[in-house]
Amino acid sequence: MVERRRFGDVIPHLILLIGIAIVAFPVYLCFVGSTLDQATIANGQMGLTPGPLFFETYWRTLFVGTSGTTREPVATMMFNSFVMALVIALGKIAISIISSYAVVYFKFPFRMAAFWMIFVTLMLPVEVRIYPTYKIAADLNLLNSYAGLTLPLIASATATLFFRQFFMTIPDELIEASKLDGAGPFRFFKDTVLPLSRTNIAALFVILFIYGWNQYLWPILITTHDDMQTIVIGIKKMIVTADALTEWNVVMATAMLAMLPPVAVVVLMQRWFVKGLVETEK
Amino acid sequence: MASVTLQDVRKVYAGGVEAVKGVSLDIPNGSFTVLLGPSGCGKSTLLRMIAGLEAITSGTVSIAGKVVNEVEPAERDIAMVFQNYALYPHMSVYDNMAYGLRNRGTAKEEIEKRVAEAAKLLAIGDFLKRKPRELSGGQRQRVAMGRAIVREPQAFLFDEPLSNLDAKLRVQMRIEIRRLHNRLKATSIFVTHDQIEAMTMADSIVVMNGGRVEQTGAPNHVYRFPATRFVATFIGSPAMNLLPGRIAGPGEAEIAGGGRIAFDPNAFDVTPGREVEIGIRPEDLRLAGSGEGALTFKKDFAEELGATRLFHGTVGEGAVVVALSGPAPAGDSFGLSAAPDAVHLFDPASGDSLRRA
Structure with missing residues (x-):
């Protein structure tokens, strides 16, 4: 148990507060920047209090876009990012839960070989196989499409391993009881495995959604049209080399907006995390 | 209800271990038969072969006169109560009992009727909407039995169902299972390593050791006329x-x-x-x-x-x-x-x- 001493709580809290400050201060600064006008930031007159242009900047960022750099408004980019993150997260979960189910519950020739092949792909993230993957995507006419953005990122060894470990904790008696109750492999999956995996799926969704949302290298290669840009790439493109032209207030607002969906996912799914930890139903 | 007949049943595992070495048994219709023996004597393997959860290496298992060696567990028309109950944790008590019937396409009214009857019989009517984790061990045990009863199977198989209960509850449940049997008159096969359970519940005890049947008979007969030294020392405390x-x-x-x-x-x-x-x-x-x-x-x-x-x-x-x-x-x-x-x-x-x- 945790020791309880009168002054013992002070130091941990101090450390936590310092940690929070380190993380939160740049975010706050970013928010302040998004409420000022471009000239103030460019002149280095930015203070620590928010300026008056909150609604104006965010309206322009979301629905108009910057003048010279990215011709699309950030709302489109957010939509693209959202679609990409969602499809990647759901696709990864769907594929990996099915493949783990096959590896854990079915006896077929080369079962372990199949499992190890999935395992080995852990060592082959997109960055490593980027050229052949790009070539294939291009040959299949997947450039500048949602399919091209998401499909190559969907296959996932991590999630497969994660579900495999979880499936192995489901007692054998449940499978046997299902067999006696007349449930075949499909029914057992749908009626027992899937409901029992709910909290695991939720946890994985959070991780994978953020993974998808933060993708940078792959989208930058596969999308050339402005209307297929994701928000992470949008931020990059807004920052032009000639400093005076960069609309820093819009960049800051975009950065703030880019943070919102992952934060929302974490906040909304937190309840499930806790539920998954508290509930021991097996 | 039906009789269960085993003819020279053997089980050899992939590693070459012979768990059951040729067992022939005749379990008459409506009897309560207990398979008794120490851990590793093959009694659970035998039960699982009857259930169809374990492949039969050689010999035949017949239920109601029909050889079922190649029949899927669900089609053997038997119900099993597991040691750890094996209730579906995410389903309510009602759904746990109804699941098998639904999978068989039983009509909704019929399911409701059977679950209600079983719930009344087992005094679990108040918990039908609860999840298994909200129940005590004894109540879960009843639900597991309810799930078997609603199926109205040819035979009930019990795989050490009382060993997860505390001593007092075990005595109580064993009386209840026996009382239930007297009422339903269903062919039951009960596996245990506890000779007191065997003595108190069985119509017929099958004492097993090392994959073989040592002796079969009524509890009193097995107690008074043990056929081998093993039976003599295993039965009686x-x-x-x-x-x-x-x-x-x-x-x-x-x-x-x-x-x-x-x-x-x-x-x-x-x-x-x-x-x-x-x-x-x-x-x-x-x-x-x-x-x-x-x-x-x-x-x-x-x-x-x-x-x-x-x-x-x-x-x-x-x-x-x-x-x-x-x-x-x-x-x-x-x-x-x-x-x-x-x-x-x-x-x-x-x-x-x-x-x-």
Whole structure:
């Protein structure tokens, strides 16, 4: 148990507060920047209090876009990012839960070989196989499409391993009881495995959604049209080399907006995390 | 309801381990049969082969006269109660019971009727909407039985269903299972390693050891006429005392270094001089006055059980336990005797009973 001493709580809290400050201060600064006008930031007159242009900047960022750099408004980019993150997260979960189910519950020739092949792909993230993957995507006419953005990122060894470990904790008696109750492999999956995996799926969704949302290298290669840009790439493109032209207030607002969906996912799914930890139903 | 017949059933695992070495059994319609034996004797494997959860290496399993070796578990029309209950944790009690019926396409009204009946029978009507984790061990056990009952199967299979319960609940549930059986008259096969469960619940006990059946019979018969040394020591608590000795004359055996004891000469097929193992149950031994041809018992220590006392000590060279009620005998050594028909004789080499067939 945790020791309880009168002054013992002070130091941990101090450390936590310092940690929070380190993380939160740049975010706050970013928010302040998004409420000022471009000239103030460019002149280095930015203070620590928010300026008056909150609604104006965010309206322009979301629905108009910057003048010279990215011709699309950030709302489109957010939509693209959202679609990409969602499809990647759901696709990864769907594929990996099915493949783990096959590896854990079915006896077929080369079962372990199949499992190890999935395992080995852990060592082959997109960055490593980027050229052949790009070539294939291009040959299949997947450039500048949602399919091209998401499909190559969907296959996932991590999630497969994660579900495999979880499936192995489901007692054998449940499978046997299902067999006696007349449930075949499909029914057992749908009626027992899937409901029992709910909290695991939720946890994985959070991780994978953020993974998808933060993708940078792959989208930058596969999308050339402005209307297929994701928000992470949008931020990059807004920052032009000639400093005076960069609309820093819009960049800051975009950065703030880019943070919102992952934060929302974490906040909304937190309840499930806790539920998954508290509930021991097996 | 139906009879279950096993014909020379064997199970050899992939590693070459022979778990069940040729078992033939006839479990009559409506009987409560208990498969009893120590861990690893193959009793659970046998049950799982009847259920269809384990492939049969050779031999046949028939339910209601039909060979079911190649029939899927769900189509064998049997229901099983597992040791850890194996309730679906995410389903309510009602859904747990209804699941098997739904999968079989039973009409909704029929499911409702059967679940309601089973719930009433098992007194779990108040928990139908709860999840298994909100129930106590005993209540989960009832739900597991309810799930079996609603199926109205040909036979019920129980795989050590009471071993996860505390001692008090175990006694209570075993009475309830037996009462339920008396009501439903369903063919039941019950696996346990607890000889008290076996004795109290069974119509017929099948004692197993090392993948073989040692003896089959009514509890009282198995207790009174054990066919082998294994059965003799496995059934009854504390275990039967076994003492080396030889036949001294007609109806009389001599315990090595411990005196003579009379046995029923008509019951055993022995000739004087033969080496035997003499078995006497602790509860069959009683105090004897000296000079009555008694065995001399040297007391080591005593255990107080309330109604009886267990005295641990030796007769001759062998360790002996005696269960006595009434006042404790004085002194560290006293005489013991047993009725001639309470004396069992076994072959020292094979362990088989020397009783005439």
